[in-house]
Amino acid sequence: MIAVEKLVKRFGDFTALGGIHCHISEGCIYGLVGSNGAGKSTFLRLLSGIYRPDQGTIEIDGQPVYDNPVIKDHIVMVPDELYFLGGASMNRMMKLYEAVYPRFDRKRFSYLTKIFELNPSVSTSNFSKGMRRQAALILALSCRPKYMFFDETFDGLDPVMRNLVKTLVMQDVLENKATAIITSHSLRELEDTCDQLAMLHRGGIVLESDVMNLKTSLLKVQVAFPDDFGQDRFRGTEILHYEKRGSVATMIVRGDKHAVKEQFAALNPLILDILPLSLEEVFTYELQARGYHFDANGYDFEAEEVR
Numbered sequence: 001m002i003a004v005e006k007l008v009k010r011f012g013d014f015t016a017l018g019g020i021h022c023h024i025s026e027g028c029i030y031g032l033v034g035s036n037g038a039g040k041s042t043f044l045r046l047l048s049g050i051y052r053p054d055q056g057t058i059e060i061d062g063q064p065v066y067d068n069p070v071i072k073d074h075i076v077m078v079p080d081e082l083y084f085l086g087g088a089s090m091n092r093m094m095k096l097y098e099a100v101y102p103r104f105d106r107k108r109f110s111y112l113t114k115i116f117e118l119n120p121s122v123s124t125s126n127f128s129k130g131m132r133r134q135a136a137l138i139l140a141l142s143c144r145p146k147y148m149f150f151d152e153t154f155d156g157l158d159p160v161m162r163n164l165v166k167t168l169v170m171q172d173v174l175e176n177k178a179t180a181i182i183t184s185h186s187l188r189e190l191e192d193t194c195d196q197l198a199m200l201h202r203g204g205i206v207l208e209s210d211v212m213n214l215k216t217s218l219l220k221v222q223v224a225f226p227d228d229f230g231q232d233r234f235r236g237t238e239i240l241h242y243e244k245r246g247s248v249a250t251m252i253v254r255g256d257k258h259a260v261k262e263q264f265a266a267l268n269p270l271i272l273d274i275l276p277l278s279l280e281e282v283f284t285y286e287l288q289a290r291g292y293h294f295d296a297n298g299y300d301f302e303a304e305e306v307r
Helices: 040-047 090-100 106-115 129-141 159-176 211-217 257-265 279-289
Strands: 002-011 014-024 029-033 055-060 075-078 147-151 179-184 196-201 204-210 218-224 238-245 248-254 271-275
Touching: 002 040, 014 040, 014 055, 014 204, 029 159, 040 055, 040 075, 040 147, 040 179, 075 129, 090 106, 090 129, 106 129, 129 147, 129 159, 147 159, 159 179, 196 211, 196 279, 204 211, 204 279, 211 218, 211 279, 218 257, 218 279, 238 279, 257 271
Parallel strands: 029 179, 029 196, 075 147, 147 179
Antiparallel strands: 002 014, 002 055, 196 204, 218 248, 218 271, 238 248
C-alpha cells in the first residue's frame, strides 16, 4: 500500500506539489491525469525515492521510500524522458537491470522482446521513439516489480502497442497483486484500464474517485414539457449543470439512475431521456461543482475536450 500524507516538493521559489494526500491500495491501477506542470512527474519521482520530500511523508508497505534500498528493490519507474546507456542494446541494458533488481526475469525479458518484435542485440540508438518506449517497458516489466510507475506511458505508441501494454500491466496487477500508477494527459487512455482516477492540478489532487462510482453517480437528463418551465420545477434534485434550448432542458444531475428516472417521470414530461456520460464529461462537471473552471490556457483533458 502507498500512503502519502501532506506531501510538499519545492524547486526554489516554485512549489511543484503542495500538500498532497492519497492512499493507493495494493493490486490497484491508479490513473493520474494532469496538464504540463501539474506535478505528475515530480510525484512519481518522489514515490520512486528519486526526490526527497520537503515536507510530508511517503510510505510504501509501511516504510519510507527515500534512501531505502529494500523498498526500491520492488519499485520500477518508466519516465517520460527515457534514458539508455550510450550505444547500448537491450541485452546490455538487461544486464544493468539484472544487477539492480534481484527478481529480474530473463525468461520474461526474452518473451517480451519476441511479442514486441524487438531485436535485443540492436543498439537502442537505432530505435524509433515508439520502439524506445517499448524497450523501456520490456525492461521494467521484466523486473517483476510490486510497484510500477509509468509517466506518459502511451506516448509514441501506436494503438496496437497501447493495447498490448495495457494487457501486460493488467496481467501483472491481477496475477501478482502489483500496483501500477499511470500518468497521462488523456482520460480516454486511462478510463478502460484504471481502477481509480485522480486529477492533479497546480500541485494538488483536486478530484479522486473509483472509476465505476465516478461514472455512475452523475447522469445526463434531457426533459421536455408542453408548457414553459424553468429549473425551479426540479426542486429536490441535485443539479450540477442546467441549460435549456427551446422546450428541451438538459441537466447533469447526481443520484441513482432508477430513483432519478422515477422522480422525473412523476412530472409527466413529454420527453425523458437519461443518457450516459463520458469520463471526460464526468470529470468536467465534478470539477465545476467543486469550483474549478479551466479555460483554453489552463487545464485540458485532450486539448479540444474542455475548451
